[in-house]
Amino acid sequence: MTLEQARQVLGLGPTDDPAAHVDALSEARERLAAMVRDAPNDTIALRYQDSLQEYDRAMAALREEAERKRKEKVAPMMALVPGSVTGEPIDSKRGDFLKEPSPSTPFADKTPPEPESKPAEPAAEAKAVSDAADDEGTGSSGLRFALYAMIFILIGGAGGGWLYFHMEAEREARLKTELIFLEGVGGKLVEARRWDEARLAFGKIEGLDPGSEVALRGLRSIEVGMREEQEQFVGYWSGEALAAFEAGRLEDAREAADKVIKRYPKETEVVALRKKIGEARRAQLRSEAQEAVQAAIDEKDWEAAGESVAAFSLELPGDELIVSMTKSIEDAKELQRKEHQRARELADAARLRDQGQFDPQVLEWMREAVALFPDDPEIRALYEKVASYSRTIQIPGDIPTLEEALAQARDRDRLVLSEGTFEAGLAVNVAVQLEGAGEGKTILQSQAASSPALTFGPKAKGATVSGILFRQEGFDASENRYPVVQVRAGEVSFTDCIFRDGSGHGLEVIDGGRIEASRCLFEGNGWDGVAARGSGSRMVVRESRANANVGHGFEAWDEAVASIQDCIAKGNARNGILIDSAADGLNLAGNEVMGNREYGILLAAGASGVVSKNSSYANLLGGMLVRFASISVEVEGNRLESNSGPGLILEQGLRPEIYQGNTARKNRGTQVMSGARFSESE
Template sequence: MEEAKSVLGLGAEEDPVTRMGEFAEARERLADLVRNAPNETIATRYQEGLQEFDRAMAAVREEAERRRQEKVAAMMALVPGSVTGKSVSTKREDFHSTPVPPKKPVADPAPPQAESEVAPAVQAGPSDTPVDPEEEYNEPEPESTGLGLRVALYLMLFLVIGGAGGGWLYFHIQAEKDVRRQMEMANLERLAAKLVDGRSWKEAKEAYLQIEKLSPGSEVVLTGLRSIEFGMREEQEQFVGYWSGEALAAFEADRLDDAAAAAEKVLKKYPNESEVLELRDKIESARVSQVRTQWTEAIRAAVEIRNWEQAESGLSALAGELPGDELIRTLGKEIAAAKEKQQQEFGRARELAGAAKLRDQGAFDAQALEWMREAIALAPHDEEIRALYEKIASYTRTLRVPEDMATLKEALQGARDRDRVVLGEGVFEGGLAINVAVQLEGAGEGKTVLEAEAGEAPVITFGPGAKKATVSGVVFHKKGFDPAETRYPAVQLRGAEVSFADCVFLEASGHGLEVIESGVADALRCEFKGNGWDGAAAHGKDSRLVIRESRSTENYGHGFEVWDGGSASISECVAKGNSRAGILIDSAAEGIDLLANEVMGNREYGIVLAAGASGRVRGNSVYANKIGGMAVRFSAISMVVEKNRMEKNDGPGLILEQGLREDIYSDNVVRLNDGGNLVAGAQFEGNE
């Protein structure tokens, strides 16, 4: 065999069987890839490649072995005694034997070659004697035939080795490419998973799309994109749920700025969230309503004290916050009307003062004094009118506390009708009764306070003898709180007729001002605030309230109430923020008038007409009340209800009890109420 390989020029290292070792090394590399795969998916892919390699190697090995055997057989044919496997004589004499004739004709021998091309004779043995050319024997093939055989064998061996080696190289390159592709995919899978965990949806999607390019239709890509879609949806639900909840909670707590900020967080990221869009509209509407309410209160408070500069400054600020809002025009008209009214009042005060001056004879004149009281009420800051009032009032006896008398009690003990009792600045002890027609004057603007304990008598009680008594510029205050069933008011009129101007009725356990036993209270520019029951009340036959340009706020009962035969005329007043109704009329009395009042923000109804024999309810503005705007029972059918505005109440605007016709109340503006504008056929129970 070694001689044959030498003839062919082949070394042992070029044996195809020997080259199979290199293929084994390549297989081992693939096996390492399977063992060290980063995940099960990639390991499975490498295993499939390894199995394919093994099948290819088996085919190559089989083909190489077959061709190797053919080449070995061809080479052995060149060795005597090894070609056919028969016994061949090597004795010299055998070469001279007569050849066996062929069994069938043979082709003519090849043409003789040039002498130089003829290979030397093969030596038969150790002898150096050449064979006789004329002797007949089996001649070896010409050298050209051996060369052709060697070339053919080389070519065949090259094809075997080259084919096997080329196949291995091709498979090796493909395997390397597949390894790199699989490793790149594995890295991309890990990166995409981390991006999904970190909710970096855009980058994660890009990573999966790169995997798609490497492996079109990959299940990994489909699963990954679905996980991104699910994660984005889950993130949106969590984000929207949290911040919309924060917005709603802040909205319900009336923290509108916080509510708006939370809603904006959602809409900035997810602008099409319908529920949050709706909530934002509600927040904005509430904000507008809040701004309107705040500026309305501030501007009207400035108008009340006739601070025109402050009122107009507030109107400008409102126009800046809510440009074009109809309230700007409304309040502007109110300011202009209040200015005009002040001018008219000042003119009227001048007229009254002029008439009183003409009557002044240097002695007491009841008519002149009455005119001057009205003039000073209309123009309290006019120095000329004030001086004339002091002159005409001085014709009566004036008792000054504490200058002339140490206490109010001492002054009242000796007071007579038409006496003037003047209190200085400070807090004075109350719990007193007045039964004469005195003129009680304080220092004005909250400077004079009369006080009494909650569980004791009223601060002041006016008896029947106090007809035509007057009180101005005094604060009536009850200290502490008495939860008893019977509670004392701050001021009580028992059959008296008393006029109050610029007074305050404050924090009584009962009513702020109570009128009973046919008494009559006339209050101008007064305030009723923080009382345990109603701000001002009249009950009993012929008891009457006449309230003008006053305010009843934050009382634990109603702002104003009349019942059981009492009556009232309430005009140009404010009833706001009371725990029950702003105004309650529940009396079958004549002459009940509610004119041009502002009734808002009460926790029950704005106005309740439970009964009334006759009267007018006209030109009132009723808004932002909790249960509803105005409720009318059948017992109040005789009262004329017209030209009122019921707007933006939390409940219905106008509620009519069963039996009342809607057309009777058609001359009213009822709009923008959350509980509906008109509810007809309502059924009330008892005194509800």
């Protein structure tokens, strides 16, 4: 860089003395260094860094110019030194001492020639004095050599010292510039949360300037930033995981928790939450698999059932439920085989008894045969034949509405409803055969605040209903809510029907009414799925399901009798099955009760009966509760597993050894709790 360029960079005129502007130049340099540190990004920081280096080069050029001028000022003094750059050249004869001395002629033996006599000048006088001293003896030449050598050493030392300090100043300037640049870059990397790169930048500062306060502050800011980042990251994603977990979005919860654990594996609270999520997910997978398998079994779709088990095996290999579901499929296949055999036996019996006229026994046999084996064309044809002996009314083909058909119907008439939705809210007081199109295709509905969809009275004894979906529209929150279907003192059998969305019970049996329900679904009702109440009332339910009702799945109380076999009660807001009736003849056998919010089975009262071979699992308060009032009921062979409360709870006064025939395992807390106490209100 030229001197003129340096002055332009520093803002000095041609005649300005840099020494007079030292403070201002230093302050300007510090401002430029601050711009490097505070640059908004690396690109701008590099631009400022280039300017800072240019500024330092300019200052170095001026320092060199100042040093040159200083040397010019001392040049006259150097003129006194023979052989100097500014002094008189050393006479060739007198400069012989700088040459390599001859080996044969020692330096001390040489005698300089005498000078010619001429007018003395200042320098000549000095030379004459020196020559005179030389004439005094041979030792004078050694003194002269020592003097010259000392002068040259002083001159060389001064020049070398200046060069050393000049280079040292340049090195310090470059070091300071690099430290400022690294500090600025490190700060930007900390702001960008690029911790590893920031640590390298401040580590380099520490290497260049050991013990640097800048490096210490930078490394400390990295640690603080990393802690803040961890707290923010963990707080956000653990909150997301907890919220999703509480909302039942287990997959979202798992993904959120895994984000934290992958990055910060020592976050114990999140690890514990992840474990809970895993357990809940496992329970969910088990429940979904059971539902899928059960739905396939209900549809007799054995291939789909097997695929569901296989998919579950991939999710939870080795789970004991795999064996259980596989067995359920095999049992269902065997049951289907027996049902087909039973259907053929009933059809054979009906053929033998058929006399070409209406016979209620023949019709009942064939109705059951069709329900057991609906896809057999021979059984279906025989049923149509014996059913034709009674009058068949097609609705709306023969009569437009069900209300008109019921008004004209006689006992044993067959009323066949087509696919579609029919407004009902009707009373049935005749023993008709009411048939729908099946599988939810025929719908009878009523307004929840007005009436049940159908009410069967005493004169409907012997009525049959099949293949119809019953439901209510709207919701009634009054104390005396209507059920979806009510049987009052009549006797009705329901096959392949659905009772859904009622404000009250799905199916209610009162006033000594009796019902038999096979392969029915009671779902999403405001009270119980099926309820029987009052002396003489009786409910016989087989192979049916009561799911997600606000009350109990199945309930019998106030002297009603219940027989519930091979049914499922799942996800009800209270108990799966509640028996609170001091009537004889209780029969609960082969049922599965799961996922209910209270107990799987609650035996509050019972005069006599059998509760056997039921499976109760994953219920919130416990598997089965037996109150003292049920002491006469035989309870044995039941499996009570994986409930959130105890497996078996016995009220005070009941002896545990009487109930040893039941299996309680994998329940949280006590497997069998005896001596339990309850208040009168419980």
